[in-house]
Each structure stands twice: as C-alpha cells, then as structure tokens.
Amino acid sequence: xxxxxxxxxxxxxxxxxxxxxxxxxxxxxxxxxxxxxxxxxxxxxxxxxxxxxxxxxxxxxxxxxxxxxxxxxxxxxxxxxxxxxxxxxxxxxxxxxxxxxxxxxxxxxxxxxxxxxxxxxxxxxxxxxxxxxxxxxxxxxxxxxxxxxxxxxxxxxxxxxxxxxxxxxxxxxxxxxxxxxxx
Amino acid sequence: xxxxxxxxxxxxxxxxxxxxxxxxxxxxxxxxxxxxxxxxxxxxxxxxxxxxxxxxxxxxxxxxxxxxxxxxxxxxxxxxxxxxxxxxxxxxxxxxxxxxxxxxxxxx
Numbered sequence: 184x185x186x187x188x189x190x191x192x193x194x195x196x197x198x199x200x201x202x203x204x205x206x207x208x209x210x211x212x213x214x215x216x217x218x219x220x221x222x223x224x225x226x227x228x229x230x231x232x233x234x235x236x237x238x239x240x241x242x243x244x245x246x247x248x249x250x251x252x253x254x255x256x257x258x259x260x261x262x263x264x265x266x267x268x269x270x271x272x273x274x275x276x277x278x279x280x281x282x283x284x285x286x287x288x289x290x291x292x293x294x295x296x297x298x299x300x301x302x303x304x305x306x307x308x309x310x311x312x313x314x315x316x317x318x319x320x321x322x323x324x325x326x327x328x329x330x331x332x333x334x335x336x337x338x339x340x341x342x343x344x345x346x347x348x349x350x351x352x353x354x355x356x357x358x359x360x361x362x363x364x365x366x
Numbered sequence: 367x368x369x370x371x372x373x374x375x376x377x378x379x380x381x382x383x384x385x386x387x388x389x390x391x392x393x394x395x396x397x398x399x400x401x402x403x404x405x406x407x408x409x410x411x412x413x414x415x416x417x418x419x420x421x422x423x424x425x426x427x428x429x430x431x432x433x434x435x436x437x438x439x440x441x442x443x444x445x446x447x448x449x450x451x452x453x454x455x456x457x458x459x460x461x462x463x464x465x466x467x468x469x470x471x472x473x474x
Binding site: 185189238239248250252255256259321 | 396397398399401416417418420421422424425446450
C-alpha cells in the first residue's frame with residue numbers, strides 16, 4: 184500500500200465483512216502519529232487472531248490461493264518505520280487495530296487521500312455507521328455517518344446526489360485539518 | 367529460461383533452491399504495487415526480506431525472488447519459501463545492475 188489511507192480502507196472493510204454496524208476510525212497526527220480502527224463486529228477467537236497476522240491465511244473462501252496480506256502488510260509497514268502495531272479482538276464484541284508511526288522516519292507512509300477512504304466507506308457500506316476523527320496538532324474534526332444520514336434525511340448515502348454532498352462535506356472538514364488559517 | 371540458468375549466468379546465490387521457468391522480470395519494493403503490476407512467471411528483484419514477499423510471490427505466480435544489494439531474507443521468509451516451493455536467490459549487486467544483466471540475458 185502506498186499510503187495509510189489505503190491501509191485504513193482495507194482494514195475497515197475487514198470490519199464490514201465481520202458484520203460490524205459501527206466502525207470508529209481515529210487519526211492523530213504528530214511526530215508520532217497514531218491510528219485506530221475499532222469495530223463492533225463478530226470478533227475473532229484466539230486461534231483466528233493469531234492467524235490474522237500470517238500472510239498465508241485468509242478467511243475468504245473464494246480465494247483459490249490461501250493468501251491474506253491486509254494485516255501482515257500493515258504490520259510490516261508500521262514496524263519498518265519504528266512504529267508499534269497492536270490488534271485486539273473479543274469474539275462477539277469486536278476488533279480493534281491500533282498502530283503508531285514515527286513520521287520522521289524516511290520510509291514512513293504518508294496519510295494519503297483519507298477523504299476518499301472516508302467517502303468510500305460512508306457511502307458504500309450502508310448497513311454500517313462510521314465515525315471518523317482526525318486530529319493534527321490543535322485541530323480536530325469529527326464526521327459521523329449516522330449524523331449525515333439524519334441531516335440529509337436518508338439512509339441511502341450511496342445515492343449519486345447524496346454521495347456528492349457527503350464527498351464535499353468530508354472535503355470541507357479535511358480542509359480544516361490541512362489548510363493554513365484562512366486569510 | 368530456467369531459474370537455475372539465470373542463477374549461473376548472473377552468478378546469484380541460492381537461499382532457497384527450487385527451479386521454475388521464468389519468462390519476464392520485474393523490480394519494485396512496494397509489495398502492493400508488485401501484486402498489481404508483475405506479470406506471471408517473472409523474476410522479481412527487490413531488497414525486501416520480510417515473509418510477506420513469499421506470499422506476494424505465491425499470489426502473483428512469480429518464478430523466483432532475487433534479493434539484491436547484499437540483503438538476506440528473514441528466517442521465517444526462508445521457511446515459508448521452502449514450504450511454498452518458491453526459489454529465493456541473493457546477490458551483492460544492486461537491483462539496477464541485476465535488471466540490466468537479466469535484460470541482456472534475454473529476459474524481457
């Protein structure tokens with residue numbers, strides 16, 4: 184993966200496949216950036232959890248070759264740049280994946296296009312609510328897909344018109360994080 | 367061309383010995399890019415040493431992994447490659463030089 188936003192999309196899609204109805208995503212940017220994806224999905228037993236970090240394991244039965252690189256690649260990329268990686272799971276309760284990266288490490292992955300990731304998640308997976316919090320220094324934004332659904336008066340965020348409104352809103356919020364103070 | 371022939375021509379060292387037919391080549395260290403771009407039956411040049419390279423090689427039908435610039439694969443990488451029957455070779459030469467030699471030898 185070329186950046187963290189792609190890893191986040193990948194891991195959050197694991198949550199959706201684990202039948203989560205709520206996924207919390209947190210990014211806290213700094214010299215040491217921390218990331219968290221927490222879901223209320225079906226969780227994993229000890230055996231599955233151990234295997235989740237083995238690239239020669241997948242729960243996807245449609246795969247001919249038994250390979251699953253999502254979590255192993257993320258862990259590799261995190262450890263490559265002196266970060267810490269942690270996954271916890273309770274069967275029936277959910278799973279959380281947390282990691283940090285030392286952003287001064289030359290090989291550390293940039294955050295990337297997080298707007299796109301949040302937009303895809305919020306508009307593609309209607310049965311799941313996403314909460315996205317992004318902090319950078321003193322700035323903080325928070326976007327809740329449940330609130331967007333209520334404000335827009337529809338659960339169908341994938342409707343083309345609604346989807347564009349959601350996209351613009353996410354972009355606007357992210358601009359608060361990325362831009363210098365408006366002059 | 368056989369991986370064993372490439373090994374002789376380019377003076378590479380076997381870490382995990384196995385033989386395959388190779389028809390193409392690829393060089394990159396970003397595993398997700400390799401998965402998306404590499405052609406089947408390629409020789410893959412990289413400096414990555416993590417176990418994940420074996421999973422990528424298996425998934426993408428890669429014929430052999432050549433670890434360049436004097437790096438050595440991790441122990442669990444070697445173990446996985448033996449189990450999956452994927453040849454790993456190493457060399458002190460850099461990716462650029464090995465790619466040039468491969469190209470010269472007829473792997474395009």
